[in-house]
Ligand SMILES: CC(=O)SCCNC(=O)CCNC(=O)[C@H](O)C(C)(C)COP(=O)(O)OP(=O)(O)OC[C@H]1O[C@@H](n2cnc3c(N)ncnc32)[C@H](O)[C@@H]1OP(=O)(O)O
Ligand SMILES: CC(C)C(=O)C(=O)O
């Protein structure tokens with residue numbers, strides 16, 4: 435019988451907000467961002483950062499543009515304390531950046547925290563205690579009244595200790611830990627009790643931070659909670675309403691975005707979502723989502739790979755190749771229909787156009803990526819991707835029917851190896867398929883008599899050569915007639931395209947000739963030469979040689995049929 439362990443869980447209750455406004459709101463500006471990489475991210479690492487790593491992370495966060503950075507939990511360890519002292523004593527905090535530190539609501543921890551902050555010009559000191567029923571009952575063994583008192587007493591302690599260091603510009607932050615699991619009315623009661631002590635004003639606000647310490651409901655329910663709290667807490671105009679999402683349900687980003695719609699002013703999170711368990715909110719994800727909607731996040735991710743490498747170094751954890759906006763594979767399409775659409779959209783795009791690119795939500799160049807990896811070719815790919823790579827890397831603009839023909843050759847090679855093909859691999863197949871290096875030579879002289887062009891010369895392919903004499907409406911027509919006669923083949927040109935590759939002295943012409951050979955095979959011939967006429971004549975030889983002849987020995991195996 436099917437087991438149903440879900441009976442051991444309880445559904446999160448909807449809070450029954452019927453006049454919610456957030457579904458009609460939009461995000462129109464950046465929130466206040468606070469990085470908690472060096473505290474919440476750090477406390478979740480297998481090996482917490484040492485001082486050099488913390489410093490590197492701090493400098494990276496400043497460079498990105500974070501103005502509020504939670505740098506640690508100074509009472510947790512000597513490293514944490516010493517790092518604070520280093521930042522302060524060595525004047526490492528830029529004038530437009532405010533550092534933040536966290537402490538539990540315990541007297542000895544708060545004292546140590548304030549000790550670590552002596553001489554700091556400005557700081558956010560962040561107080562937390564758990565408020566959720568399970569924590570009250572199982573961990574703290576306290577009643578609701580006792581929890582309120584715990585928060586009030588330590589909020590008062592903050593005020594008293596701050597008053598002893600008047601040269602510092604203090605901002606207080608309070609988090610009802612596990613807000614997401616706490617009865618709304620109770621968390622509002624604790625928040626009001628704390629702000630009654632701190633007496634924030636619109637000119638000197640405090641921060642109230644609402645964490646989904648563990649995500650336990652859908653993001654819409656959390657948005658209702660935030661809207662409800664924003665409406666019901668006292669002194670709302672003196673409060674910066676902050677959100678601190680985790681990602682247990684994989685919905686940290688949605689939670690943050692809906693919370694912004696519901697009235698939140700500030701977001702706490704980590705780069706690429708490092709943090710406890712499944713992580714904190716990924717601030718890069720939310721910021722670049724905003725960016726893709728035409729709203730500046732006011733954070734700089736223009737060199738996202740450098741940021742990733744710093745984060746990987748500091749956290750000693752890898753970033754997944756599929757991670758939004760930063761993973762190695764997130765701007766890459768392997769599948770044929772995606773590649774086809776991307777190639778066409780790049781072709782249609784003009785400078786200054788709004789970004790409207792299928793399968794690419796933002797321009798990879800905006801985060802410092804090139805277009806090189808946008809299309810990669812494997813057995814799921816089609817002609818669009820193959821020709822995109824040959825064009826972007828080798829300048830070949832294959833006509834559509836040649837794209838179709840060549841993709842079949844690639845598919846055969848792919849079926850044999852099952853591996854990804856790079857642009858270089860594709861170029862190798864192209865060279866072989868069209869005999870670009872087969873050593874075919876043409877020599878010719880042209881003469882014009884009225885409307886008629888006469889050609890005479892030789893064709894040699896490996897160890898065979900033919901004398902050619904022909905006439906026609908132009909050099910190609912004359913050559914087709916002469917080569918056909920010399921080789922004993924019937925040749926009819928169906929289509930002809932050429933273009934230049936490269937510039938100046940290195941420029942070459944590439945000619946693509948579609949032809950019907952022996953009235954049985956439709957194939958392309960391709961050739962390159964510094965001289966455009968020679969390229970065309972060699973392209974005809976390339977095509978003929980791709981078709982096995984009955985009476986002449988073919989120069990090489992044909993792939994066309
Ligand atoms: C959701 C979050 O991310 S909150 C931030 C969590 N971050 C961290 O914990 C990282 C840094 N922490 C540390 O370095 C350590 O845990 C310290 C220094 C804070 C405390 O260490 P310890 O004193 O050894 O306590 P420890 O963390 O093991 O246990 C928690 C104790 O504090 C108690 N406690 C928890 N919150 C409170 C509170 N607000 N007031 C009083 N006691 C509390 C617990 O009940 C438990 O008490 P018990 O030992 O009597 O059972
Ligand atoms: C301390 C608080 C804000 C926290 O990290 C959490 O609840 O997740």
Ligand SMILES: [Mg+2]
Pocket residue numbers: 474645647678680710714
């Ligand atoms: Mg947290």
